[in-house]
Amino acid sequence: MLIQLINATFRQAGNQSYPPINFTLNAGEHWAIMGPSGAGKSLLLDVLAGRTTLQSGQLLHPVGPLKAMVELVARDYSFDWRIASAAQFYQQRYNAQTVDTAPTVREVLQGQVRPTGTIDPASAPVPPPAYTDEWLAEVAAQLNITYLLDRRLTSLSNGETRRTLLARSLLKRPRILLLDNPFVGLDTDSRAQLHAIVGRVAQSGVSLVLVVDERDVPRCITNRLVLSGSVGQGKQVLEQGTEGMEASPATGPLLRALRPSPQATFTYAVRMRKVTIRYGEKTVLNGIDWTVRRGEKWALLGANGSGKSTLLSLITADNPQAYANDFDLFDRKRGTGESIWSIKAKIGFVSPELHLYFPRQTKVYDVVASGLFDTMGLFRKPTPEQRTQIDDQLRQLGLDHLRDKPLSALSVGQQRWVLLARALIKNPPLLVLDEPTQGLDATQTAQFRQLVEQLCQVNPDQTLIYVTHYTDELPASISNTLHLDGGRIVA
Incomplete structure (x- = not known):
């Protein structure tokens, strides 16, 4: 057993509570977390990563401390304020003169990003590289991002960004990798490429837990956890195997008639x-x-x-x-x-x-x-x-x-x-x-x-x-x- 939740309850910001959950991840297993929006899927990943505390129940991880064993793949650039501010600064300005100073993928992965707007590099020294060149090269090759290492962060496509964030997590050598909707926003070819990469990661001995849509479930998935929603909406369901699930019935109100727009005057x-x-x-x-x-x-x-x-x-x-x-x-x-x-x-x-x-x-x-x-x-x-x-x-x-x-x-x-x-x-x-x-x-x-x-x-x-x-x-x-x-x- 790598990690286990026993009668665990947790609460989202805004005081929404979720039903108790029992969940065990064993070595060699790969789980898909599924369910409707608002069911607590992403929050469950935060619980497993130790980022959200339980209201009640237990989180057991007998193999080792969570920080050394579990890695939640970043959803965006918020893991580092310098990278987040640089990404927002350069993405929101369509300015060719400033793009050349954006951080490179190598600098992001090695933790060597200077604050946005740094004019004199001597005023903001960076630490030594976080990883050896050999280990970085191995992970980059596994995720097919070797050609990106010296590219600017702001030049990456959505698929390239996803693989870069995944590389950042794999560099830490985790035993458990948590991914939150990794295929969202990717084109057909990028999804196929990421599916192949996820399969290789699973074969390497890393256990995967993914929040994922039914149409994007990787072939390596061995188990499913279907979340039903907040307290009062039902219980969580554990499913073994990879058979499809029926779509949940509509729970929201029917969309009512809409007001017509004012007459458009343009041709x-x-x-x-x-x-x-x-x-x-x-x-x-x-x-x-x-x-x-x-x-x-x-x-x-x-x-x-x-x-x-x-x-x-x-x-x-x-x-x-x-x-x-x-x-x-x-x-x-x-x-x-x-x-x-x-x-x-x-x-x-x-x-x-x-x-x-x-x-x-x-x-x-x-x-x-x-x-x-x-x-x-x-x-x-x-x-x-x-x-x-x-x-x-x-x-x-x-x-x-x-x-x-x-x-x-x-x-x-x-x-x-x-x-x-x-x-x-x-x-x-x-x-x-x-x-x-x-x-x-x-x-x-x-x-x-x-x-x-x-x-x-x-x-x-x-x-x-x-x-x-x-x-x-x-x-x-x-x-x-x-x-x-x-x-x-x-x-």
Whole structure:
């Protein structure tokens, strides 16, 4: 036995409690943790890693201390404030001059990152490398990131970032590796590559515990733990083997009828003419010609690193290179005196980056309300009419009971659902949904797809740009596709 939970109960921030759980991980076993959003899956990993204390029960680890034995693969860059601040600084600035000073993968893995904005290296000395060159080279080869070691952190695709974070954990030589939704946000090829890597790690003798969606369960999994939810919603279920599970029935309220949007006055939401974006010697977008007419529904597809996010940053007025390119937004040529806020007022937007950087202590009510003002938080008082609009939105999406809780007290799926409510709150004529179902469970994904269909039925002029790596999630209303590969349009 490597680790065991006996009648263990734990509590999420915000005082949500979960049923008692009994769980034993033996050497040679690999577990998939499954269940609906909010069931406590990620919190269970925190318990096993010793990051969250039990309310009652026991956590046994007779083989050795948790810190030396168990490693939770980082979900993002928050494990080191210097890396987190550097990642946020460089990702939110599309500035070629500063990208050259971003930390490299080697510096991140060796713990040799200087604080953001360091001008004189002598003023911020770094410690010696955390690992030998031989051990780093071995792990890098195992995870296929050798070619990334001297690349800047901000140049990595989503799949490359995931493998880098996994390498950081494997360098510590853990006996138990905990992974939280490692396949979320990856394209088909990146998922296949990570599946192969996870299989090799399992064969190396490391025991795996993964929070994972049914469609992404690795072949090496030997056992399943299905979590049902908070106290009063049932018991936890242990399953042996790798047979499929039935989807859980819908638990949220049916999505009610939605208010139609005001009549859209533009003819073209987007008209791009030979748009090209370069950062130094790297061309991210190459000669893009794209027209999105009012009322059209588009799927934007492509592998990680194909240029989708950069393309969206032009539409959402977040990329300063917009002024060096020829394109129109809402029938007006970009750079002819329009304000960023007048553009954002017409767009409802959600993305993995918005989720990553949205302030975690913001209350759910304020998060949804902030969508009326396109701000990362609520900085003005809503009018009585706006308060009614916010209340209706919370009720429609089944969030009213969470209105006073901070984002940090919610599960990842619940947080994403709140940000979707924020994107929809002002009934925008253009919806830009970048991987909107990332982190949602099967029920929430089906509800969201139903919601998008309702929007398109109620608002014939609703314009939609939808990004996903799972084409089976695309709403039926999608009738146009733009496929990028290496910054070029291929279909």
